[in-house]
Amino acid sequence: MLHVARRYGPGLLFALTVTAVGFAIHERFDTISPLVASLVIGVLIGNLGVIPKACAPGQKFASKKILRLGIVLLGTQLAVSQVIDLGGKELLVVVGVVAITFFGTTWLGPKIGVSPSLSLLIATGFSICGASAVAAMDGVVEADEEEVTYSIALVTLCGSLAIILLPLLRNVVGLQDASQFGAWVGASVHDVAQVVATSSTAGRDAVESATVVKLSRVVLLAPLVAMMGFWVKRSTSRYTAKATTTKVSAVPMFVVGFLAMIALRTSGVIPDGWLSILKTIEQWCLAIALVGLGSEVKFTKLFKVGGRPLLLALISWSGIAVISLLGVTYIA
Numbered sequence: 187m188l189h190v191a192r193r194y195g196p197g198l199l200f201a202l203t204v205t206a207v208g209f210a211i212h213e214r215f216d217t218i219s220p221l222v223a224s225l226v227i228g229v230l231i232g233n234l235g236v237i238p239k240a241c242a243p244g245q246k247f248a249s250k251k252i253l254r255l256g257i258v259l260l261g262t263q264l265a266v267s268q269v270i271d272l273g274g275k276e277l278l279v280v281v282g283v284v285a286i287t288f289f290g291t292t293w294l295g296p297k298i299g300v301s302p303s304l305s306l307l308i309a310t311g312f313s314i315c316g317a318s319a320v321a322a323m324d325g326v327v328e329a330d331e332e333e334v335t336y337s338i339a340l341v342t343l344c345g346s347l348a349i350i351l352l353p354l355l356r357n358v359v360g361l362q363d364a365s366q367f368g369a370w371v372g373a374s375v376h377d378v379a380q381v382v383a384t385s386s387t388a389g390r391d392a393v394e395s396a397t398v399v400k401l402s403r404v405v406l407l408a409p410l411v412a413m414m415g416f417w418v419k420r421s422t423s424r425y426t427a428k429a430t431t432t433k434v435s436a437v438p439m440f441v442v443g444f445l446a447m448i449a450l451r452t453s454g455v456i457p458d459g460w461l462s463i464l465k466t467i468e469q470w471c472l473a474i475a476l477v478g479l480g481s482e483v484k485f486t487k488l489f490k491v492g493g494r495p496l497l498l499a500l501i502s503w504s505g506i507a508v509i510s511l512l513g514v515t516y517i518a
Contacts, residue, residue, distance in 0.1 A: 197244015200237065201477040204228050208473055217349060217383045221317050222342050224473040228480030229335060237481060248478030250325075254440035256471030257322050261408075261447025262456055262464045264401055276369065279513035280402045283373050286509055287313040288410065291502040299494045303329040304337065306414065308495065311341035312502045315404045316377035318472055321479070322407060325440060326415045335483045338476070340499035345380040348507075353387040359511055366514055368392035372399025373510035405448070408441050415441070 208224030231237060237245075288309045295305025310323040317338045324334050352371055361367040371385040371392070378400055385396035450456050456464070 194244040194247050196238065197241035197246070197478065198248060198474075199244070200241045200481075201228070201245060201248045201474045204231065204477045204481075205470060205473040208477075209470075217346075217380075219317070219342070219377055219380070220469060221473045221476055222338070222377075225317070225335070225338060225476040225480040228477035229483050229485075232481035232483060233485050241481075245478040245481055248474050249476075249482070252471050252478070253321050253475030254325065254443075256468050256475055257318065257325075257440050258443035258447055259464055259468035259471060260318060260404070261444040262451050262461065262468070264405055264448045264451060266405075266448065266452040268398055268401055275517050276399065277402065279369075279510070279517050280373060280399060281406070283506060283510045283513060284313045284403055284406050284410075287502060287506045290505060291498065294501065295495075295498050298498060299492075300498050301333070303327050304333045304495055305498065307333060307337035308340060308499055308502060310410065311337050312344070312376060312499070312506055313403075314376075314407050314410065315400070316341045316345060316380070317476065318377075318404075319407055321472065321475065322411050322440070323414065326411055326418055331479055331482045332484070335480060336495055340495060341376050344499055344503040345376045348375045348503075349380055349384045352384050352507075356388065359515075361511075361514070364388045364392040365395040368395030368397075369399050370511055370514045372396035373403070373514065374507045375400070378404075408444050408448075411441050 204227050205220070205224045207227055208222075209220045211223040212218055212220035291309035291312060292302075292305050295308065296302055300308075306327055307320050307323055307329055311317065311320040313319075320334060320337045320341065348371075352375070356362075356367050359370075361370055367388045368385045368391065372381055372395065375381045375384050375396075378397075381396050381400045382393060385392040451461075
């Protein structure tokens with residue numbers, strides 16, 4: 187036990203400290219996700235070259251093991267009843283938006299010169315739930331740290347722009363109804379915090395509608411990751427540079443855990459009073475994991491990725507906004 191503490195303690199303490207700063211920034215500026223704040227700080231410190239080598243094992247542990255725990259706990263925030271309450275037409279819009287965005291982005295990426303693994307990460311982040319989804323899919327494809335960070339940066343950039351642009355476009359596109367506007371936001375914006383920030387400009391009804399639609403997209407994370415797990419297992423050399431040394435699990439155990447938590451939440455076994463606490467633990471786990479991941483990223487390698495991923499992200503972002511608007515307007 188003492189050996190384990192000595193091996194992983196320094197890195198975990200570093201990640202925990204940075205995460206505390208990230209949450210402090212979130213408390214001061216509530217539109218900034220604590221996950222993104224923690225990631226950015228981790229990247230900046232990592233590029234200063236001041237992190238002791240003794241922190242490396244703990245950083246790796248955070249970016250892998252604690253990440254998976256965070257994804258599992260994310261399932262406690264979802265109940266099948268929330269999805270059912272949407273109704274058939276709304277569910278059709280959610281599934282359609284996710285499917286078109288995901289498959290369209292993964293198809294387009296390689297066509298414009300973006301690697302299949304980076305295209306897959308961008309597609310997952312934009313179609314499901316931002317940084318959390320990118321991190322979950324990384325558990326399947328074993329992408330480079332730079333690709334993961336680039337994906338999170340792009341999805342954060344576009345989600346931040348959505349906070350400004352979507353409320354301005356509300357009247358232009360004819361969504362005067364608050365619930366309808368909230369559904370559009372929930373179907374097209376990526377991070378949950380960004381969804382709340384964007385929809386709050388139209389009031390409480392918009393926030394409630396946006397949150398339910400958004401959580402319905404998150405439910406699709408597990409089947410999407412599981413599906414890609416099977417696909418990557420058959421096409422490993424295409425999606426990871428570690429094809430000869432990495433054993434890819436078709437259905438990662440953290441996905442099974444994620445589904446198990448949804449089942450427990452749906453069954454009512456988890457008391458409502460625990461949900462807020464579990465949400466906080468989940469957010470801290472994901473933020474700590476992103477610190478561990480971000481601190482290993484180097485700007486020199488990140489710049490080599492180029493501008494094509496940005497183009498792919500902008501196309502994907504525009505696509506999901508238009509598709510979800512059409513769905514909310516003509517189907518839901």
